[in-house]
Amino acid sequence: MSALRVVGGHRLSGEITPQGAKNEALQILCAVLLTEEPVTIHNIPNIVDVNKLIELLGDMGVQVERLGPDSYRFTAKHVNLEFLESPEYRKKAASLRGSIMVLGPLLARFGKSRIPRPGGDKIGRRRLDTHFLGFQSLGAKFNYESDSQFYSIDASNLQGTYILLDEASVTGTANVLMAAVLARGTTTLYNAACEPYIQQLSNMLNRMGARISGIGSNLLTIEGVERLGGTEHTMLPDMIEIGSFIGMAAMTGSELTIKNVRVDMLGMIPDVFRRLGIKLEIRGDDIYVPRQESYQIESFIDGSIMTIADAPWPGFTPDLLSIVLVTAIQAKGTVLVHQKMFESRLFFVDKLIDMGAQIILCDPHRATVIGMDRKNSLKGIKMTSPDIRAGVALLIAALSAKGESIIYAADQIDRGYSHIVERLQKLGAKLERIESEG
Missing domain, CATH: 3.65.10.10 (Enolpyruvate transferase domain)
Structure with missing residues (x-):
């Protein structure tokens, strides 16, 4: 089993093309x-x-x-x-x-x-x-x-x-x-x-x-x-990778262009990230995410706390809720993430809490994220990836954190993301693959 060593706190920049879906x-x-x-x-x-x-x-x-x-x-x-x-x-x-x-x-x-x-x-x-x-x-x-x-x-x-x-x-x-x-x-x-x-x-x-x-x-x-x-x-480009890169850009305060995304097939994915306050632009068939020092979560029209939940298409895909959750950590405001389809997908938040995130796990399906608006940084820790999507969420957290993180069971991430280390290194990320201890 391999692991990832991640040195966080570095901004990314450049262009990245999503893999096939x-x-x-x-x-x-x-x-x-x-x-x-x-x-x-x-x-x-x-x-x-x-x-x-x-x-x-x-x-x-x-x-x-x-x-x-x-x-x-x-x-x-x-x-x-x-x-x-x-x-x-x-x-x-x-x-x-x-x-x-x-x-x-x-x-x-x-x-x-x-x-x-x-x-x-x-x-x-x-x-x-x-x-x-x-x-x-x-x-x-x-x-x-x-x-x-x-x-x-x-x-x-x-x-x-x-x-x-x-x-x-x-x-x-x-x-x-x-x-x-x-x-x-x-x-x-x-x-x-x-x-x-x-x-x-x-x-x-x-x-x-x-x-x-x-x-x-x-x-x-x-x-x-x-x-x-x-x-x-x-095959289409992978919409889960596209959403992951949007969240990664926001969390690390980076400027990224995501190429050839098939905008016509993304449904509400861009709008959901906009609800987190992320300013992204559609440029032809590319998504441009500018560098933002701060991004503020919207409220509902009546002023109540924003809820983001998964639903069958054309609703929001459940595979991106882990990314939404981790991206909200450094937003301004509060959001309730409701994972309706799988009862164990939010259990990875204990690692995020250990990193300093302000998250309340309400039950197996719901978590409330209280955004820190970059007033406090996450800190690097050792953690284990429980599944593909949680693994990338932890990777995004590690890239934004102060210090070094080790993510064990990185093979989980490899199941869904092609050559992720090499592709992120080209954007300026400081990470490498290492042999897992023990």
Whole structure:
């Protein structure tokens, strides 16, 4: 396990380009299993979770060709379903939550699949019911083997139907969508997630020959087709990285330009950071964050304390609440951060409190941040990253703090952020990767 040594208190400057979207990659990559023809994908982020999934696809028999630093061609002509019975498959799939996304394509094309309970962040319960209830509505029969902790699914007779998802799950929507494109008849998917990642997947599938309408809404209609062909696809920039860089610029009092952000796909993300008092400008398809000595959190019209909460798209993404929370530490004013979807994602605030932040953890879902308006600096400490997003929030805090911080379990950050050390060093950040003690 690696760690990061961070010397805080240095301003950053320059330009940074976000990587491809991690959350889009995990579903787009699995969609290559839907066809035996080549699928070329560009702007793939070079991060641990994505690389593990590419490796898993290769183990399953998919021909993987690297065309460039972030471009690959996948040909799933010969998929080895027997690999799904192997101990190696169980080990790899169980360590990667994104492995759940192979189910929809395998069920659609081959009529069966197996998968162990996936891994991922330990941020509370993350239900798989939406996936399985959707498959079941299409006619799949599934069985959970408690001894082996494997899910086995028989989908030899998928039939289009009306499905009301029990929650607007992004991965659940993507998985059921991929299963439905090759089902017989028409599927109506209501309460579907409509995030840009789902829009990207839907448009890609249509280019492959699928018939999906209602893209961008929560009501998708899928007319099943007999087969899909190859295509070429470019992934969106990662909106979570974009938000992270905005928060990083504000906390460190830095001037940054974030390049090629696809402003049209960011939803309310820029406006939420503006509510924290951050002055950012849209320049073409770039976001310019000027250096600010102070930024003041807005109040609601009636004067009550600002609340920032997550919600399904086009609401604010839960992956950026950790960044909002840490950015508010040096703002002027008070904000209530309400994490509705995951009950353990705010538990990292104890490290921020140890650094000197004024935060009240109300319960597992809510934290009140009392901004210090730079009157006091955070101090560097030793801490451990519990998950991807909390890890970057701690990194932002360390970059703004006085003195040296050590962030253990930096591998968590690597799961979601590509070459983060080298990219931040180019902006003037003082950090390095070290071997973890013990």
